[in-house]
Amino acid sequence: xxRRATTRAARDLFAxxxxxxxxxVGIKVKFELNSKNGLRRVIFGLExxxxxDEILWKINFALFERDKKSDAYGDALVDMAVEVDTQLNKKxxxxxxxxxxxxxxxxxxxxxxxxxxxxxxxEIDQDEAGETVQATLRKK
Amino acid sequence: xxxxxxxxxxxxxxxxxxxxxIVAADSCPTGVDFEASGxxxxxxxxxxxxxxxxxxxxALKTAEAQVADLARRPYQAREVRNRADQLEKLNLVQSxxxxxxxxxxxxxxxxxxxxGELDLVxxxxxxxxxxxxxxxxxxYKLEKFAxxxxxxxxxxxxxxxxxxxxxxxxxxQFSGGARLEYxxxxxxxxxxxxxxxxxxGRGSARMHDVSAALSGSVNRVAEWIPWAEWQLNYRNASNxxxxxSLRQNRFVAQSTxxxxxxxxxxxxxxxxxxxxxxxxxxxFPSTDLAHNTINDSGYGAMRFYLGTTTRLDRNVxxxxxxxEVGSTRPGAEIGWVKHIGDLAHDLSIPIGDHRSLDxxxxxxxxxxxxxxxxxxxxxxxxxxxxxxFMPGDNWNIRSNPVIRSIPANRLSQTDTGRGGTRFVSYNxxxxxxxxxxxxxxxxxxxxxxxxxxxxxxxxxxxxxLQPDYAANDPHFQRxxxxxxxxxxxxxxxxxxVSAAQAxxxxxxxxxxxxxxxxxxxxxxxxxxxxxxxxAAQYGDVSTLLTANETxxxxxxxxxxxxxxxxxxxxxxxxxxxxxxxxxxHSDMEKEFALIDQRAASKQAESEMSYxxxxxxxxxxxMNFLSLGPILMFDVAHIGPAGSALGTRYGIGGxxxxxxxxxxxxxxxxxxxxKRVTGxxxxxxxxxxxxxxxxx
Numbered sequence: 001x002x003r004r005a006t007t008r009a010a011r012d013l014f015a016x017x018x019x020x021x022x023x024x025v026g027i028k029v030k031f032e033l034n035s036k037n038g039l040r041r042v043i044f045g046l047e048x049x050x051x052x053d054e055i056l057w058k059i060n061f062a063l064f065e066r067d068k069k070s071d072a073y074g075d076a077l078v079d080m081a082v083e084v085d086t087q088l089n090k091k092x093x094x095x096x097x098x099x100x101x102x103x104x105x106x107x108x109x110x111x112x113x114x115x116x117x118x119x120x121x122x123e124i125d126q127d128e129a130g131e132t133v134q135a136t137l138r139k140k
Numbered sequence: 141x142x143x144x145x146x147x148x149x150x151x152x153x154x155x156x157x158x159x160x161x162i163v164a165a166d167s168c169p170t171g172v173d174f175e176a177s178g179x180x181x182x183x184x185x186x187x188x189x190x191x192x193x194x195x196x197x198x199a200l201k202t203a204e205a206q207v208a209d210l211a212r213r214p215y216q217a218r219e220v221r222n223r224a225d226q227l228e229k230l231n232l233v234q235s236x237x238x239x240x241x242x243x244x245x246x247x248x249x250x251x252x253x254x255x256g257e258l259d260l261v262x263x264x265x266x267x268x269x270x271x272x273x274x275x276x277x278x279x280y281k282l283e284k285f286a287x288x289x290x291x292x293x294x295x296x297x298x299x300x301x302x303x304x305x306x307x308x309x310x311x312x313q314f315s316g317g318a319r320l321e322y323x324x325x326x327x328x329x330x331x332x333x334x335x336x337x338x339x340x341g342r343g344s345a346r347m348h349d350v351s352a353a354l355s356g357s358v359n360r361v362a363e364w365i366p367w368a369e370w371q372l373n374y375r376n377a378s379n380x381x382x383x384x385s386l387r388q389n390r391f392v393a394q395s396t397x398x399x400x401x402x403x404x405x406x407x408x409x410x411x412x413x414x415x416x417x418x419x420x421x422x423x424f425p426s427t428d429l430a431h432n433t434i435n436d437s438g439y440g441a442m443r444f445y446l447g448t449t450t451r452l453d454r455n456v457x458x459x460x461x462x463x464e465v466g467s468t469r470p471g472a473e474i475g476w477v478k479h480i481g482d483l484a485h486d487l488s489i490p491i492g493d494h495r496s497l498d499x500x501x502x503x504x505x506x507x508x509x510x511x512x513x514x515x516x517x518x519x520x521x522x523x524x525x526x527x528x529f530m531p532g533d534n535w536n537i538r539s540n541p542v543i544r545s546i547p548a549n550r551l552s553q554t555d556t557g558r559g560g561t562r563f564v565s566y567n568x569x570x571x572x573x574x575x576x577x578x579x580x581x582x583x584x585x586x587x588x589x590x591x592x593x594x595x596x597x598x599x600x601x602x603x604x605l606q607p608d609y610a611a612n613d614p615h616f617q618r619x620x621x622x623x624x625x626x627x628x629x630x631x632x633x634x635x636x637v638s639a640a641q642a643x644x645x646x647x648x649x650x651x652x653x654x655x656x657x658x659x660x661x662x663x664x665x666x667x668x669x670x671x672x673x674x675a676a677q678y679g680d681v682s683t684l685l686t687a688n689e690t691x692x693x694x695x696x697x698x699x700x701x702x703x704x705x706x707x708x709x710x711x712x713x714x715x716x717x718x719x720x721x722x723x724x725h726s727d728m729e730k731e732f733a734l735i736d737q738r739a740a741s742k743q744a745e746s747e748m749s750y751x752x753x754x755x756x757x758x759x760x761x762m763n764f765l766s767l768g769p770i771l772m773f774d775v776a777h778i779g780p781a782g783s784a785l786g787t788r789y790g791i792g793g794x795x796x797x798x799x800x801x802x803x804x805x806x807x808x809x810x811x812x813x814k815r816v817t818g819x820x821x822x823x824x825x826x827x828x829x830x831x832x833x834x835x
Contacts, residue, residue: 022167022168022249022250022251022261022581022583023167023168023169023170023249023250023251023253024247024248024249024583024584024587024589024590025174025217025220025248025249025250026220026221026224026246026247026248026249027245027246027247027248027589027590027593028224028225028228028244028245028246028247029243029244029245029593029594029597030228030243030244030245031241031242031243031597031598031600031601032241032242032243032244033240033241033601033604033605034238034239034240034241034242035608035674035675036240036360036363036608038238040676042604044597044600044601044604045597046593046596046597048589048593049217049221049248051173051175051217052171052172052173052176053171053173054173097592097593097595097596098596098599099595099596099597099598099599099600099601099602099603100599100600100603100604101603102603102606102607102610102737102740102741102744103682103687103688104603105600105603105604105606105607105675105679106606106607106610106675106678106679106682106688107679107682107683107688107690107691108604108679109604109607109675109676109678109679110607110668110669110672110675110676110677110678110679110680110681110682110683111665111668111679111680111683111688111691112679113676113679114664114665114668114672114676114680118664123664124664135690135691138690139688139689139690
């Protein structure tokens with residue numbers, strides 16, 4: 001009897017604090033990363049929604065820059081939102097769950113931002129800028 | 141008394157409210173399309189682990205209007221998602237300081253699926269993580285009682301906070317007091333650089349300890365000093381010993397700073413100093429004091445401190461050294477020199493869900509050299525009350541022998557009289573929560589998909605920092621040093637190709653177009669690289685090289701202009717210009733390949749490690765309430781004295797209860813197995829700290 005009580009106490013000690021009772025149907029995770037010099041802000045996020053067996057993913061990436069710390073951030077230089085049906089694209093799910101690689105991050109901060117600025121200034125086509133931004137996810 | 145009853149009632153309600161957020165009656169099936177199945181939304185509500193903060197609860201209540209109208213309507217997935225989007229944009233936490241990392245989560249879940257109806261719950265988690273102070277030992281100690289501070293949720297400024305507390309110690313008897321604090325968004329002017337005011341007081345029939353402080357702080361003093369603070373502090377205290385009280389009346393001007401992490405272990409350094417002056421009084425019989433020790437005196441002193449602290453996955457430690465140079469005749473002679481060494485270490489061993497065995501160790505030692513004279517109150521007095529070496533909350537250096545089996549300030553007898561000139565003490569406390577409720581609902585923290593996604597986002601954050609560090613590599617600097625030559629070379633080639641185009645027959649039009657297009661894009665990338673800095677420059681330079689396989693602009697120029705166009709054109713000038721360009725390209729590729737990517741990744745991971753630890757701590761370790769036993773072992777020696785007179789032990793146990801919304805309570809008894817005549821067989825103690833009662 002005493003041994004059973006001890007076993008139960010030990011089992012309780014390692015048991016989860018409470019049993020899960022809810023069903024999660026949607027998750028939105030958003031990160032905001034401010035650069036050390038206070039001149040750049042990157043907002044990236046991931047959204048997953050379940051509707052029965054169908055799972056919808058959305059990946060967001062937005063880049064803001066400003067000239068002085070005292071200025072407010074204006075519109076995003078790069079604002080990318082990719083909706084993916086994971087039943088069709090397993091790679092997108094991997095990207096969503098593993099995050100951007102350093103190469104993808106460098107692409108987003110460099111040429112993607114640069115082309116977005118060039119497009120806004122009328123120096124290049126919007127399609128070309130869009131292609132560079134979308135290439136972020138194709139990179140290794 | 142009515143207030144105490146009201147408080148207990150409030151605690152019970154808050155505890156139940158939190159529990160209600162964790163446990164639901166009927167579970168809902170997974171893999172069900174609630175819209176197609178025709179479910180009706182019974183109710184829709186918001187919740188957050190930080191809703192125990194009244195201001196956050198009020199903000200949540202206001203935000204609840206965004207979802208309340210979903211109740212009694214059919215479940216529509218798109219509408220449910222739209223509301224989550226709206227909630228994410230609400231920005232419930234608006235801090236005055238822009239922290240480096242901010243994370244927000246909106247979790248949509250359903251519960252109580254019965255009778256074709258369900259309850260819809262939006263859980264909102266927002267955290268702003270301060271990169272500097274969350275690394276410290278003091279921050280770790282605080283987060284169990286005030287997790288909102290670690291999570292950056294308590295950043296509501298311009299308001300008063302009032303936190304009472306009570307304690308018992310045999311020397312001091314029952315004492316009560318409070319801390320009144322006001323924090324402004326920013327200092328009113330550069331001439332008055334203080335943004336907070338703190339009044340802290342505690343008293344009993346036998347003692348009092350009152351202090352008032354004005355303090356200010358700044359983020360990013362320099363690249364290597366991300367944080368500094370300063371303080372003006374006045375203290376008036378009278379603390380009892382077994383023979384006399386130790387009275388202090390002093391004013392302090394203090395400043396401390398913390399560097400960014402250095403070295404292979406990525407340790408930040410803390411340093412600071414203070415000037416103080418005032419009076420120190422006691423009334424020991426002169427026969428009980430050493431010949432160089434005086435009862436009453438004015439004094440002046442300088443203190444300097446240096447240390448390091450860090451948080452690892454399961455360990456947190458702080459190592460500090462303090463130096464005090466004091467005089468009872470300021471400007472005339474050095475009266476005494478005090479050295480303090482303090483090592484604090486906490487180890488947390490997980491042994492279950494939201495439950496870990498916490499082992500806290502503290503080793504402190506001190507020595508006083510007395511070339512002149514010293515007030516008795518400046519010597520070492522030990523017991524179960526800690527005396528901090530410096531004022532302030534963000535850095536704690538213990539400056540006296542702490543032994544919990546002896547009442548406050550009663551470990552003082554030495555061969556030369558009352559008050560030691562050297563000591564060493566070691567304290568060990570082990571505790572484990574037996575009863576606890578997690579701060580974050582376990583259905584979220586146990587959800588593998590959620591964990592994977594969060595880890596993915598943390599990886600993205602690390603990847604976004606990595607190019608900044610790679611850009612600091614000397615090999616990358618050598619790459620960027622060639623950008624000027626590259627721009628000239630690209631221009632030359634473009635001019636030659638344009639000139640050749642004007643005098644070449646139509647059949648090569650497509651090749652010319654491709655070459656000039658490749659040159660234009662490469663030039664644009666090279667110009668952007670030359671004008672940008674840091675991570676952006678790294679990204680722009682990458683586009684010229686094979687490192688960015690989707691761009692690889694210089695190879696595209698070679699391919700279009702040399703291999704496709706000039707292989708048919710056979711223009712000697714273009715060949716020479718392309719050769720020159722290829723030489724620069726080759727040199728840049730070689731240098732770029734030598735960049736220590738692993739070191740850059742390590743630095744980025746180190747910078748993000750505190751964010752990961754904080755997030756993990758909030759999700760998997762923090763409890764809304766916890767209750768558990770503690771075991772204590774202390775040993776202390778005060779001298780000059782042999783072990784018979786100067787060494788004591790303390791062995792005991794107690795109980796610790798924390799309810800993060802309201803209070804932190806500790807009580808215990810420590811036996812004194814090796815006592816001298818007149819000493820008590822042990823000491824009972826308790827302390828209770830209430831959280832801010834005004835909010």
